Amino acid sequence: MAGTSSMNRFYLALLVVAVAGGGLLYWQVRRGVPSIPANVTVTVADTAGFQGYFLGDPDAPVVITEYADYQCPGCQSFDMVQFPDIVRQLVETGKVRWRYRDFPLSIHPFSRMAAHSAACADDQGKYWQQHALIYQGQAAWSRESEVSGTFRGYATQNGLNLTAYDACMMSAKYAGRIQASYDEGVRVGVNGTPTFLIGDRLYGGLSNSDALKKLVDSLTPSGPPLK
Numbered sequence: 166m167a168g169t170s171s172m173n174r175f176y177l178a179l180l181v182v183a184v185a186g187g188g189l190l191y192w193q194v195r196r197g198v199p200s201i202p203a204n205v206t207v208t209v210a211d212t213a214g215f216q217g218y219f220l221g222d223p224d225a226p227v228v229i230t231e232y233a234d235y236q237c238p239g240c241q242s243f244d245m246v247q248f249p250d251i252v253r254q255l256v257e258t259g260k261v262r263w264r265y266r267d268f269p270l271s272i273h274p275f276s277r278m279a280a281h282s283a284a285c286a287d288d289q290g291k292y293w294q295q296h297a298l299i300y301q302g303q304a305a306w307s308r309e310s311e312v313s314g315t316f317r318g319y320a321t322q323n324g325l326n327l328t329a330y331d332a333c334m335m336s337a338k339y340a341g342r343i344q345a346s347y348d349e350g351v352r353v354g355v356n357g358t359p360t361f362l363i364g365d366r367l368y369g370g371l372s373n374s375d376a377l378k379k380l381v382d383s384l385t386p387s388g389p390p391l392k
Contacts, residue, residue, distance in 0.1 A: 199313050199334040201277040203269070207348065211341030218283075218292055220252065221262035226385045229261055229377075230362040232268040232350040235279035235299050236307055237358045243371070244300040250374040260381055265296070267346040268358050275312045280343045282316035285333035286325060294323045 217230065233240040255261040269276035279299050286295030298319040299306075306315045313334065320330045333339075350360070354367055361368045364384055371377050 197335055198311060199278070199281070199337060201281045201337050201343070202340050203271070203277060203344070205340045205344050207341045207345045211339075212345045215342060216264070217346070218265040218287065218296075219262060220265075220293065221256040222259045223262060225256075225259055225262040227261050227363070227381050228264055229381075230264040230266055232266050232355045232358060232360045232362070234268055234270045234273055234276045234358040235283075236273035236276040236303065237270065238303070239370075240359045241300045241303045243359050244297070247371065247374055247377075251377060254374055254378060255381060260385070266350060267343050268350040268355055268360070269343060269347060270358060273307075275307065275309075277340070277343055278312055279306075279316065280346075281334065281337065281339050282313075282320070284339040284342060285330050286320060286323060288333055289325050289329065291323045291325055295319055295325075298322060 233243075235241075251261070252263070256263050267276075267280040269280055283292055283295045283299060286292050295316075299316065302315065302319070306312045309315060317327070317330065317334075320327060353362060355362075357369060359370070361371060363380060368380075
């Protein structure tokens with residue numbers, strides 16, 4: 166009898182697991198998995214009124230454009246290590262206006278999905294928060310086989326309306342915007358990430374925030390040295 170009871174508990178446990186797994190599968194199928202196409206035709210609507218994601222004073226004397234890929238390890242390192250100092254020392258002091266542009270490399274299968282997730286967060290005023298979590302989690306999600314659920318988890322952490330977020334992701338409505346951003350980078354000569362456009366010159370890397378401060382200071386000779 167003890168053996169029969171143990172077997173019954175075993176099969177009951179299997180049934181519970183099967184039901185739970187089936188429910189998860191049903192939820193995934195019902196919700197669907199978004200797909201963000203590449204090399205799409207860019208329309209006027211994709212770029213109208215949108216020139217990138219900005220931080221800082223619109224009247225700042227220097228604009229720095231970062232062309233980056235969310236799945237690029239160098240971009241992740243820059244965003245987590247150097248960017249906070251740059252924001253504190255240059256952006257928040259009114260010296261620099263920062264402009265972020267997506268440059269999804271073809272070798273990175275999830276970079277467009279990540280860029281689209283951030284764009285959907287921007288709809289709800291949470292672009293930079295989603296941007297930060299995506300970069301912070303890069304080492305984990307870049308090894309996954311399907312990443313949309315992870316990005317949705319970041320949306321949850323950021324307090325987004327998930328119904329609106331899901332609709333945005335499933336529509337892939339920003340695929341053209343992402344392509345336009347990539348095309349812009351190609352036109353100005355970007356061939357890797359991260360690349361920075363400062364003034365009329367491209368820089369393939371920024372060693373540290375101090376080096377950037379000196380460069381910005383050289384572009385604003387009429388002002389006092391940056392501190």
